[in-house]
Amino acid sequence: MIKSLLAAAALTTAMAASALAADMGPAIVFDIGGKFDKSFNESMFNGAEKFKKETGKSYAEFEIANEAQREQAIRNFADKGYSPIIAAGFAQAEAVTKVAKDYPDLKFAIIDMVVEPKNTESIVFKEHEGSYLVGVLAALASKTGKVGFVGGMDIPLIHKFACGYVQGVKATKKDGTVFQNMTGDTGAAWNDPVKGGEITKGQIAKGADVVYAAAGATGIGVLQAAADAGKLSIGVDANQNYLHPGKVLTSMVKHVDVAVYNIMKNGNDKFEPGIHALGLAEGGVDYAMDDNNKSLVTDDMKKAVEAAKADIIAGKTKIHDYMEDNKCPVE
Amino acid sequence: MQRGELPTWVDVGLIPLINLTIAFIVAGLVVLIIGENPFQAIWILLSTPLSSLSGWFNIIYYATNFIFTGLCVAVAFHAGLFNIGGEGQAYIGGLGAATPGLLIGGVLASALPFWVSQPITLLLCLIASFAIGALWGWFPGYLQAKRGSHIVITTIMLNYITSSVMVYMINMVFRPVGKMAVESRAIDDAYIMNAREIGRVIGLKLPASPLNPGLFVALAAAWGVWYLLWRTKLGYEIRAVGANMDASIYAGINPSRIIMITMAISGGLAGLMAFHEVLGAQHRLVLEYVQGAGFVGIAVALMGRSHPLGIVLAALLFGLLYQGGTELSFANQNINRDMVVVIQGLVILFMGALEQTFRPYLAAVFAKVE
Incomplete structure (x- = not known):
C-alpha cells in the first residue's frame, strides 16, 4: 500500500515536471465574489476576455468557493504549466507566495496586494x-x-x-x-x-x-x-x-481590466516582476x-x-x- | 421486529445509498440541462479525487472539519436538541485557537526550546478553542433551559452575531497595522505542520495539501463522544433527556442542567474545528474560514445516524464531494463553482432534509417479505 502511494506521488511529480515544458498560456483565479460581481472580479474577467478576443488565445479560470481552494487552484494551474497565473484580490497572497516558491520557472501575478517571491508581479492601486x-x-x-x-x-x-x-x-x-x-x-x-x-x-x-x-x-x-x-x-x-x-x-x-490585460499580453517573455502601484500618474x-x-x-x-x-x-x-x-x- | 422498523443494514446502508443515488440522478439532470455530459461529470466528481494521493489528502482534510461539526450536531441530537449554530461556534472558536498562539506563544518560544514551547502552546490553543466554542454553545443552551427560548432560533441568530464579532476582532484587534488583508499575523508559535512538511522532515516526498495531524484530534474526539454517550453516566443522562424528558425527570435527572452541559460540549466540538483549520491549514486567523462546514455537519450527523463511526464515514463522503467538486471545476470549465454547489446541495437535501422519504416504503416492503 505504502509503496503504491509513494509511486503515485512520484508519478505526480514527474507529470508536473513534464508539463512545465508545454506553454499552456495564462490562467486566472477569481476570488470568492465570483467573476460576475459587477465590480472587481468582473473587471478582471473583462480584461481577460479582451485578451482572448484580441489575440485569439485562450486562458484557464477558476472561481474560489472556500479558503482551502485558493492554494489548490493556483497549484493545480501551476502543475499543468499555466503561466502567468493571475490571482485576484489580497486574500490570495499566502497561496501565491507558497506556490510561486515551489514553481520558480513559472510567473505569477496578484492584484491588490504585494507578495515577495522573485517570479511574481504585484499590482496595487492608489x-x-x-x-x-x-x-x-x-x-x-x-x-x-x-x-x-x-x-x-x-x-x-x-x-x-x-x-x-x-x-x-x-x-x-x-x-x-x-x-x-x-x-x-x-x-x-x-x-x-x-x-x-x-x-x-x-x-x-x-x-x-x-x-x-x-x-x-x-x-x-x-x-x-x-x-x-x-x-x-x-x-x-x-x-x-x-x-x-x-x-x-x-x-x-480602477483599471483592473487593463492590468490583467497587460499581464496576459506580456506573457512570460515580457513579464515584469516586482511591485507596481498604479495611481493617477x-x-x-x-x-x-x-x-x-x-x-x-x-x-x-x-x-x-x-x-x-x-x-x-x-x-x-x-x-x-x-x-x-x-x-x-x-x- | 416491530412494524415500521428496519434491519440495521437497511437503516445505515441501503437508505443512504438510495438517497445518494437519487441525489446523483437529479444532479445529473441539472448537468444535462446546461448541456454537459452527466455521466462524465459524476465520474470526474467521484473518481478523480480517489485516483491521486493529493486527492486523498484533500478529502481527509475536508473530512476532518466535517467530523468536528458532525459530532457537534450529533451530541446535541442525542439530547433532543437541534443545534444549527455549529457554523458560528466553529467560527468563534478561532479566537481560542489563535489567541494563545499570538499572545503567549512568543513568550514561551523565547524561554523554552521550540520542541517544548510548541506543544505547550498548541495544547493551550486546543483547550481555548474548545472552551470558547463551549461558551458559545452553552449560552443558547442556558436560554433554552432557563428562559424557554427555542434553541433553533437562538443558535442561528448567534451565527450572525458571531460574524460581526469576528470581523470586529480580526479587523480591529488581530490585524497588524498596514496589512491589507483582513487577517491576523501568521501564528508561527503554534504551528501544526501539514502532511507535506512532516514528510520533508522524515524524508518522504508528499503532495501539497492542507492535511495535518488535526485529523487525530478529530478521531480522538469521535472516540471521546462515543465513550461519553455510551459509557458514562452523563452520556446516559443526555440520551435519557433526548429520548423522553418527562421520564428523565421522573428518574431524577435535571434536564436544564443536561441541556446546558450538552450544548457546551456540542459547541466545544465545533470550536475544535477552528483548532484544525486555523492552526493546521490557514496558519493565521482569517475571515469566514468555516465556509459552511457547520451546516454540512448537520447532513453528516443525519447521515451518520448520530453515531461517531457513522459520522467519520459520512464526513469522508462529504470530503469526497468537496474535493470532487473542486476537481470537476478544474476539469470542465463549463461547470463552474455554482454548479458544484447545486450538486453538493442536492446531496445534502436528499441526505438531510428528505432523509426519511423512502423509509415508509422500504418498511412496507420489508414487512411483506417477513
Missing part, C-alpha cells in the same frame, strides 16, 4: 487618489454641502476609499459634511443592493445630495436610490455612469467622463478637478493613505 478626485467633484456638485459615502464590507481597503474621498471634499469645501456608512460585516455586504439603497435614503434624508458607493454590487442599490430621489451618485471600480444617465455624477474607475485610477455625465460636470468643475489631478501627479498634493497607519486625518 484608490485614495481617485477617490480624492471624485470627492472634489462631489463637493462642487453638492448644493447642501453635505455628501454621503456608502462602503461595502467594513475592511481597511474601503476605509482607504473613504479617507481619500473625505480629503477631496474637505479640500474643496472646508465646512462640508460627509456621512459615512458601511453596509455590513460579512462578505454579503458586497452584494446587498437593498440595504445599500436604504442607507442611501437615510443619508439623503439627512441632507446629502451626492452619494459615493464603494461597495461592489451593493452600489447598484445606492445608485438606484439616489436616482429615484433625484440626487446624484458616484460609481466605483468600473465606469458606472451609464446605469442612470444624467444622474451619476462620475465613477471612480500611471493611469491606474481616474474619474470617468462620458456622454452620460457631460451635463453634470460644468467647465469650472472640470477645471478644478483637472487642477487637483495635475497637483497629485506632480506631487504637489499628497493624499493620505489610510493603510499606512489605519487612521484618517479628517472625518
Whole structure:
C-alpha cells in the first residue's frame, strides 16, 4: 500500500515536471465574489476576455468557493504549466507566495496586494487618489454641502476609499459634511443592493445630495436610490455612469481590466516582476467622463478637478493613505 | 421486529445509498440541462479525487472539519436538541485557537526550546478553542433551559452575531497595522505542520495539501463522544433527556442542567474545528474560514445516524464531494463553482432534509417479505 502511494506521488511529480515544458498560456483565479460581481472580479474577467478576443488565445479560470481552494487552484494551474497565473484580490497572497516558491520557472501575478517571491508581479492601486478626485467633484456638485459615502464590507481597503474621498471634499469645501456608512460585516455586504439603497435614503434624508458607493454590487442599490430621489451618485471600480444617465455624477474607475490585460499580453517573455502601484500618474485610477455625465460636470468643475489631478501627479498634493497607519486625518 | 422498523443494514446502508443515488440522478439532470455530459461529470466528481494521493489528502482534510461539526450536531441530537449554530461556534472558536498562539506563544518560544514551547502552546490553543466554542454553545443552551427560548432560533441568530464579532476582532484587534488583508499575523508559535512538511522532515516526498495531524484530534474526539454517550453516566443522562424528558425527570435527572452541559460540549466540538483549520491549514486567523462546514455537519450527523463511526464515514463522503467538486471545476470549465454547489446541495437535501422519504416504503416492503 505504502509503496503504491509513494509511486503515485512520484508519478505526480514527474507529470508536473513534464508539463512545465508545454506553454499552456495564462490562467486566472477569481476570488470568492465570483467573476460576475459587477465590480472587481468582473473587471478582471473583462480584461481577460479582451485578451482572448484580441489575440485569439485562450486562458484557464477558476472561481474560489472556500479558503482551502485558493492554494489548490493556483497549484493545480501551476502543475499543468499555466503561466502567468493571475490571482485576484489580497486574500490570495499566502497561496501565491507558497506556490510561486515551489514553481520558480513559472510567473505569477496578484492584484491588490504585494507578495515577495522573485517570479511574481504585484499590482496595487492608489484608490485614495481617485477617490480624492471624485470627492472634489462631489463637493462642487453638492448644493447642501453635505455628501454621503456608502462602503461595502467594513475592511481597511474601503476605509482607504473613504479617507481619500473625505480629503477631496474637505479640500474643496472646508465646512462640508460627509456621512459615512458601511453596509455590513460579512462578505454579503458586497452584494446587498437593498440595504445599500436604504442607507442611501437615510443619508439623503439627512441632507446629502451626492452619494459615493464603494461597495461592489451593493452600489447598484445606492445608485438606484439616489436616482429615484433625484440626487446624484458616484460609481466605483468600473465606469458606472451609464446605469442612470444624467444622474451619476462620475465613477471612480480602477483599471483592473487593463492590468490583467497587460499581464496576459506580456506573457512570460515580457513579464515584469516586482511591485507596481498604479495611481493617477500611471493611469491606474481616474474619474470617468462620458456622454452620460457631460451635463453634470460644468467647465469650472472640470477645471478644478483637472487642477487637483495635475497637483497629485506632480506631487504637489499628497493624499493620505489610510493603510499606512489605519487612521484618517479628517472625518 | 416491530412494524415500521428496519434491519440495521437497511437503516445505515441501503437508505443512504438510495438517497445518494437519487441525489446523483437529479444532479445529473441539472448537468444535462446546461448541456454537459452527466455521466462524465459524476465520474470526474467521484473518481478523480480517489485516483491521486493529493486527492486523498484533500478529502481527509475536508473530512476532518466535517467530523468536528458532525459530532457537534450529533451530541446535541442525542439530547433532543437541534443545534444549527455549529457554523458560528466553529467560527468563534478561532479566537481560542489563535489567541494563545499570538499572545503567549512568543513568550514561551523565547524561554523554552521550540520542541517544548510548541506543544505547550498548541495544547493551550486546543483547550481555548474548545472552551470558547463551549461558551458559545452553552449560552443558547442556558436560554433554552432557563428562559424557554427555542434553541433553533437562538443558535442561528448567534451565527450572525458571531460574524460581526469576528470581523470586529480580526479587523480591529488581530490585524497588524498596514496589512491589507483582513487577517491576523501568521501564528508561527503554534504551528501544526501539514502532511507535506512532516514528510520533508522524515524524508518522504508528499503532495501539497492542507492535511495535518488535526485529523487525530478529530478521531480522538469521535472516540471521546462515543465513550461519553455510551459509557458514562452523563452520556446516559443526555440520551435519557433526548429520548423522553418527562421520564428523565421522573428518574431524577435535571434536564436544564443536561441541556446546558450538552450544548457546551456540542459547541466545544465545533470550536475544535477552528483548532484544525486555523492552526493546521490557514496558519493565521482569517475571515469566514468555516465556509459552511457547520451546516454540512448537520447532513453528516443525519447521515451518520448520530453515531461517531457513522459520522467519520459520512464526513469522508462529504470530503469526497468537496474535493470532487473542486476537481470537476478544474476539469470542465463549463461547470463552474455554482454548479458544484447545486450538486453538493442536492446531496445534502436528499441526505438531510428528505432523509426519511423512502423509509415508509422500504418498511412496507420489508414487512411483506417477513
